[in-house]
Amino acid sequence: MPDRHPEELTTGEATELMRQVADFGRPTPLFVNLFAELRDSDRLGGRCGACEFRTICGGSRSRAYACTGDVLAEEPWCGHQPDSFPYQSDLAQHLHTP
Ligand code: SF4
Numbered sequence: 001m002p003d004r005h006p007e008e009l010t011t012g013e014a015t016e017l018m019r020q021v022a023d024f025g026r027p028t029p030l031f032v033n034l035f036a037e038l039r040d041s042d043r044l045g046g047r048c049g050a051c052e053f054r055t056i057c058g059g060s061r062s063r064a065y066a067c068t069g070d071v072l073a074e075e076p077w078c079g080h081q082p083d084s085f086p087y088q089s090d091l092a093q094h095l096h097t098p
Contacts, residue, residue: 003051011090013034020072024028025028038071038072038088039058039060041054041055043072044050044058044059044072045070045072045073045074046073046074047074047075047078047080047081048064048075048078050082050083051082052078052082052083052085052091052092053080053085053091055093057093058075059074059075059078060075060077063075063076063077064076
C-alpha cells in the first residue's frame with residue numbers, strides 16, 4: 001500500500017488500493033476449509049460424535065479446543081448422554097425431513 005496522500009495516487013495505485021480494501025476480511029481458502037471441517041458433524045469425537053443432536057448442536061468447538069486441545073473433541077460441559085432422548089423416532093423424522 002502506498003504511503004502517500006490519496007490525492008497523489010495514480011489510477012492504477014488507487015485501483016489496487018480499492019481491491020485490497022475489498023479483499024480485506026474475505027475468507028481465505030484455509031479459513032473456508034477449516035470451517036467446513038468444523039461443520040462436518042461426522043468428524044466429532046466422544047459423546048458429540050455419537051449424539052443424536054450432533055447435526056443441530058455439535059457442542060462448543062471453542063470450549064472443546066480450550067479444554068482438550070482437540071477442536072473436534074466432545075463438548076466438555078454438556079451433560080447429555082447420547083441415545084438417552086426418549087423420542088428418538090420423532091427426532092429422526094424431523095431431522096431427515098427437508
Ligand atoms: S453431546 Fe451435548 S454438546 Fe455434544 S452434540 Fe450432543 S447435546 Fe450437543
